[in-house]
Amino acid sequence: xxxxxxxxxxxxxxxxxxxxxxxxxxxxxxxxxxxxxxxxxxxxxxxxxxxxxxxxxxxxxxxxxxxxxxxxxxxxxxxxxxxxxxxxxxxxxxxxxxxxxxxxxxxxxxxxxxxxxxxxxxxxxxxxxxxxxxxxxxxxxxxxxxxxxxxxxxxxxxxxxxxxxxxxxxxxxxxxxxxxxxxxxxxx
Amino acid sequence: xxxxxxxxxxxxxxxxxxxxxxxxxxxxxxxxxxxxxxxxxxxxxxxxxxxxxxxxxxxxxxxxxxxxxxxxxxxxxxxxxxxxxxxxxxxxxxxxxxxxxxxxxxxxxxxxxxxxxxxxxxxxxxxxxxxxxxxxxxxxxxxxxxxxxxxxxxxxxxxxxxxxxxxxxxxxxxxxxxxxxxxxxxxxxxxxxxxxxxxxxxxxxxxxxxxxxxxxxxxxxxxxxxxxxxxxxxxxxxxxxxxxxxxxxxxxxxxxxxxxxxxxxxxxxxxxxxxxxxxxxxxxxxxxxxxxxxxxxxxxxxxxxxxxxxxxxxxxxxxxxxxxxxxxxxxxxxxxxxxxxxxxxxxxxxxxxxxxxxxxxxxxxxxxxxxxxxxxxxxxxxxxxxxxxxxxxxxxxxxxxxxxxxxxxxxxxxxxxxxxxxxxxxxxxxxxxxxxxxxxxxxxxxxxxxxxxxxxxxxxxxxxxxxxxxxxxxxxxxxxxxxxxxxxxxxxxxxxxxxxxxxx
Numbered sequence: 001x002x003x004x005x006x007x008x009x010x011x012x013x014x015x016x017x018x019x020x021x022x023x024x025x026x027x028x029x030x031x032x033x034x035x036x037x038x039x040x041x042x043x044x045x046x047x048x049x050x051x052x053x054x055x056x057x058x059x060x061x062x063x064x065x066x067x068x069x070x071x072x073x074x075x076x077x078x079x080x081x082x083x084x085x086x087x088x089x090x091x092x093x094x095x096x097x098x099x100x101x102x103x104x105x106x107x108x109x110x111x112x113x114x115x116x117x118x119x120x121x122x123x124x125x126x127x128x129x130x131x132x133x134x135x136x137x138x139x140x141x142x143x144x145x146x147x148x149x150x151x152x153x154x155x156x157x158x159x160x161x162x163x164x165x166x167x168x169x170x171x172x173x174x175x176x177x178x179x180x181x182x183x184x185x186x187x188x
Numbered sequence: 189x190x191x192x193x194x195x196x197x198x199x200x201x202x203x204x205x206x207x208x209x210x211x212x213x214x215x216x217x218x219x220x221x222x223x224x225x226x227x228x229x230x231x232x233x234x235x236x237x238x239x240x241x242x243x244x245x246x247x248x249x250x251x252x253x254x255x256x257x258x259x260x261x262x263x264x265x266x267x268x269x270x271x272x273x274x275x276x277x278x279x280x281x282x283x284x285x286x287x288x289x290x291x292x293x294x295x296x297x298x299x300x301x302x303x304x305x306x307x308x309x310x311x312x313x314x315x316x317x318x319x320x321x322x323x324x325x326x327x328x329x330x331x332x333x334x335x336x337x338x339x340x341x342x343x344x345x346x347x348x349x350x351x352x353x354x355x356x357x358x359x360x361x362x363x364x365x366x367x368x369x370x371x372x373x374x375x376x377x378x379x380x381x382x383x384x385x386x387x388x389x390x391x392x393x394x395x396x397x398x399x400x401x402x403x404x405x406x407x408x409x410x411x412x413x414x415x416x417x418x419x420x421x422x423x424x425x426x427x428x429x430x431x432x433x434x435x436x437x438x439x440x441x442x443x444x445x446x447x448x449x450x451x452x453x454x455x456x457x458x459x460x461x462x463x464x465x466x467x468x469x470x471x472x473x474x475x476x477x478x479x480x481x482x483x484x485x486x487x488x489x490x491x492x493x494x495x496x497x498x499x500x501x502x503x504x505x506x507x508x509x510x511x512x513x514x515x516x517x518x519x520x521x522x523x524x525x526x527x528x529x530x531x532x533x534x535x536x537x538x539x540x541x542x543x544x545x546x547x548x549x550x551x552x553x554x555x556x557x558x559x560x561x562x563x564x565x566x567x568x569x570x571x572x573x574x575x576x577x578x579x580x581x582x583x584x585x586x587x588x589x590x591x592x593x594x595x596x597x598x599x600x601x602x603x604x605x606x607x608x609x610x611x612x613x614x615x616x617x618x619x620x621x622x623x624x625x626x627x628x629x630x631x632x633x634x635x636x637x638x639x640x641x642x643x644x645x646x647x648x649x650x651x652x653x654x655x656x657x658x659x660x661x662x663x664x665x666x667x668x669x670x671x672x673x674x675x676x677x678x679x680x681x682x683x684x685x686x687x688x689x690x691x692x
Contacts (some may be wrong), residue, residue: 095585151264156330159318162210163334166311169217170341173304 010050017043034073038065055139202257202269205245205277206503208315212238213310214309215267215456220303228301232292234409239285239313246277250466250682251538261323265385268323271685275540276456277318278682280449282668283315286551287445289661290558294441297563298346308338309445314451320456325374329455332370334420336363339446343438349387349565355437362420364429374473376410379403386465404471404478413477415458415486422516425490435509440561442567443505444554447512448547455519455543459536461524464688470529478539480527484621487524490517491628497513499635504557504568507635508550511594514632515546521625524618534615538608538681544679545601545672549593552665556587559652559662567651573639574648583652586642586666591636593669596629601672604679 020040027033042066048057146152211264230277248254295301315335322328344356380403381392494514501507522541579586593602613622
């Protein structure tokens with residue numbers, strides 16, 4: 001069994017993804033579980049990089065880690081009573097385990113027949129995309145160019161920047177302490 | 189594609205009113221930092237100056253005195269500077285000017301005199317202007333957010349008053365939900381047509397209709413979701429639930445502006461997307477777009493519910509909220525009429541005229557509410573109007589004009605707006621909806637004229653304080669309402685050049 005540099009990276013990324021996932025379901029502290037979810041998603045982003053799909057990797061980081069995981073953590077922080085779970089397993093654990101195992105078998109049975117075509121049928125195969133030309137590798141470059149291309153999305157881009165500024169002002173305004181508040185009093 | 193584009197490539201000059209105001213708003217925000225807290229009238233004055241210059245820049249092309257830029261398309265077709273967008277610009281800039289006037293003293297009274305109010309107002313105005321000029325669904329979406337987000341913040345401007353915070357949160361959550369529908373609709377329309385610009389959509393729809401391709405169903409669902417998203421913004425039934433609560437809780441000066449501005453933006457986008465991009469979306473091969481039935485049904489429901497529920501309201505702000513729902517229904521008649529290709533232009537003109545009339549009238553009506561409202565946001569009940577004619581004859585007279593105009597009594601702007609909308613509906617063969625419109629207008633007379641009755645024929649302890657800027661705003665609104673009602677050609681001249689159609 002010969003390990004190439006790619007396969008080592010693949011193994012590390014897989015370990016991060018699977019290990020993170022395992023910790024998500026086994027952590028007693030719900031807040032920690034949220035953090036482990038981010039670790040797991042980061043591993044998936046690494047796998048995308050390995051597959052020469054930088055756009056998907058970027059989206060994975062920005063959308064899943066940047067937005068969704070943060071939302072989950074915010075939701076957990078806003079409901080402190082459920083942060084500490086009394087037990088890892090509830091009554092449905094056996095059923096859920098069976099469901100997960102079934103899903104795993106399903107995935108393997110679907111993917112294994114086309115393993116040969118994908119070029120991942122042996123451990124010594126490279127774990128990267130065989131033919132990077134198959135992937136529109138410059139999609140990020142195109143995206144960046146189109147965003148500031150005056151014939152394409154320059155106007156929405158500019159409007160979005162004004163919008164973000166308005167939103168920032170609003171956020172500051174809504175949380176800044178109010179000097180007049182002391183005068184009003186009796187509001188609560 | 190690469191290389192530095194020149195300004196003439198962008199046709200930046202065509203966007204002059206918008207780009208000027210965008211720059212001005214950003215500068216104002218910085219200038220405001222150096223204006224001391226006790227001298228915020230400087231910020232308010234500068235805001236009005238900027239809005240005034242932008243209004244002149246928008247009026248010049250409309251009056252035919254000047255035409256900026258080279259052709260109507262700017263930014264590669266993302267921005268359309270035609271008579272329609274000029275009309276939208278004029279309406280929203282007038283509304284914003286009045287909005288600043290009614291806000292200044294009100295903010296002092298509620299001890300929330302802060303420069304950010306004016307910057308956010310300018311940003312919202314920019315959003316509305318962008319929506320009117322959008323040539324692409326992407327711009328529609330970004331502009332809608334630029335219109336909405338400052339409005340969410342402004343609704344909560346009267347922090348820490350609970351009603352204001354509650355209205356901001358309600359508006360934000362429901363608004364974000366509606367934006368989701370809109371994005372979904374845009375995605376489906378893109379899926380069906382493969383483009384996001386209106387002209388491209390128009391051409392793609394032409395092809396879909398000709399080939400009877402199955403993607404027409406995708407397009408239909410997309411148009412429906414888009415209608416939901418924009419219907420929320422204009423407070424059309426059944427997406428109107430937020431309106432009374434938000435209008436009642438938000439600071440009245442914000443409501444005066446928002447009740448008009450959000451409608452202008454929403455209807456401008458509806459007319460652009462449906463009346464211009466998908467006007468040829470006729471499934472049965474006729475000249476009537478497939479979305480027309482849905483729109484007129486919503487219009488009828490909106491008029492009926494808005495007017496009937498308004499009858500039982502005892503609070504002026506809630507009453508005007510339901511009245512604004514009802515008026516969204518009248519404007520939707522115009523949008524529905526735009527679904528018949530031959531009358532699309534006439535219907536678009538009618539919607540613009542209605543919005544113009546509505547802008548003066550509604551800002552004026554809310555300005556009167558500001559005058560009678562106490563500092564603690566109370567005294568907005570109907571009884572606050574009792575005997576107003578004795579204490580404040582001019583204020584009562586103005587309010588009477590606004591009420592007549594909202595009812596649609598001749599010689600007021602409201603009548604002209606309704607006249608053209610109903611005319612377009614009849615031309616589009618939507619006579620039943622026009623009949624519903626006339627009947628519900630009759631019903632609306634009951635609650636509008638009741639206010640007039642209270643002011644003139646009942647006695648009560650009404651109180652009102654009308655500082656100079658507010659008095660000016662009310663006078664301008666009243667004069668505008670009467671002028672447009674007596675000289676309707678002011679409106680028809682302003683709009684007669686509007687054409688939306690693409691293609692031959």
